Amino acid sequence: MWSADEIAELCCLHYRTRLPKQGKPDPSREWTSLAAVVKVESLGSPGTPKPRPLTKEVVAMGTGTKCIGQNKMRKTGK
DSSP states (O other): OOOHHHHHHHHHHHHHHHSOSTTOOOTTTOOOOEEEEEEEEEOSOTTOSSOOOEEEEEEEEEEOOOOOOGGGSOTTOO
16 A cells, blocks of 8 residues: 555655646745645456555646735735
């Protein structure tokens, strides 16, 4: 089985290498939320006594915060 850290690393790697730089936040002053769906699949037949190898693949990913910047906010917060 894969640990949560391994799945998180797979998602971060996909984000860094497979998504275009355009639209990504500046890491020195911005952030974003990240969500991903990962497919984990076992290979081989279920009846074999050996542990079956697993594959993992990011099949969907989304990013974004849907919020406005501080300079666009009103002082009242409304």
